[in-house]
Amino acid sequence: AQTVTQSQPEMSVQEAETVTLSCTYDTSENNYYLFWYKQPPSRQMILVIRQEAYKQQNATENRFSVNFQKAAKSFSLKISDSQLGDTAMYFCAFTPYSGGGADGLTFGKGTHLIIQP
Amino acid sequence: AAGVIQSPRHLIKEKRETATLKCYPIPRHDTVYWYQQGPGQDPQFLISFYEKMQSDKGSIPDRFSAQQFSDYHSELNMSSLELGDSALYFCASSPFVPTSLAGGKANTGELFFGEGSRLTVL
Numbered sequence: 001a002q003t004v005t006q007s008q009p010e011m012s013v014q015e016a017e018t019v020t021l022s023c024t025y026d027t028s029e030n031n032y033y034l035f036w037y038k039q040p041p042s043r044q045m046i047l048v049i050r051q052e053a054y055k056q057q058n059a060t061e062n063r064f065s066v067n068f069q070k071a072a073k074s075f076s077l078k079i080s081d082s083q084l085g086d087t088a089m090y091f092c093a094f095t096p097y098s099g100g101g102a103d104g105l106t107f108g109k110g111t112h113l114i115i116q117p
Numbered sequence: 118a119a120g121v122i123q124s125p126r127h128l129i130k131e132k133r134e135t136a137t138l139k140c141y142p143i144p145r146h147d148t149v150y151w152y153q154q155g156p157g158q159d160p161q162f163l164i165s166f167y168e169k170m171q172s173d174k175g176s177i178p179d180r181f182s183a184q185q186f187s188d189y190h191s192e193l194n195m196s197s198l199e200l201g202d203s204a205l206y207f208c209a210s211s212p213f214v215p216t217s218l219a220g221g222k223a224n225t226g227e228l229f230f231g232e233g234s235r236l237t238v239l
Contacts, residue, residue: 043233095226106162
């Protein structure tokens, strides 16, 4: 079984600052995917960024980037130039590589990020 | 672009009643997932389907059942509702893509979520 741990229940930063959200996971799988999902007050689950475990290069999407440390089983999210619209719950999630099935995502407990004006 | 459609968006039921939630995945997505998110909680995986067959099962109560139909839409049936079933229920879909690995297709792992169905049990 996989576990995902987010040790920061809540974080608050000023607009335009950079913030890093932490995530660690535990698995015996060698091939898997990691994700960060954002859930704003509307409760819609929005994919922020995706990382494939076999890729050593860290994924980036505009202001969002990850620091993926496979050996340490760490997957942190960095948000640069934070904006008021970034205020949301952020969930780290894991799923094993599934060649022929549909394994569900395992989510962490989430980090509530607040961007202050 | 088409998204995952869930209905109804809001549902109010009494204890011991039955409820059915529907999910229409993104066209050409092979897999459907159901999640339950209680207040202040992370989403909990309930069940998934691939090509109309049950693929994986999570913390789905025995009172709940689900299926995926020939047109790939899915329904989550919940019976003998309890107060603790009040939650936001998400459906998500995911595509399989061609791969050089054995089997020829693989799940990308990326889930596209619907807006959720909020169930309130009184």
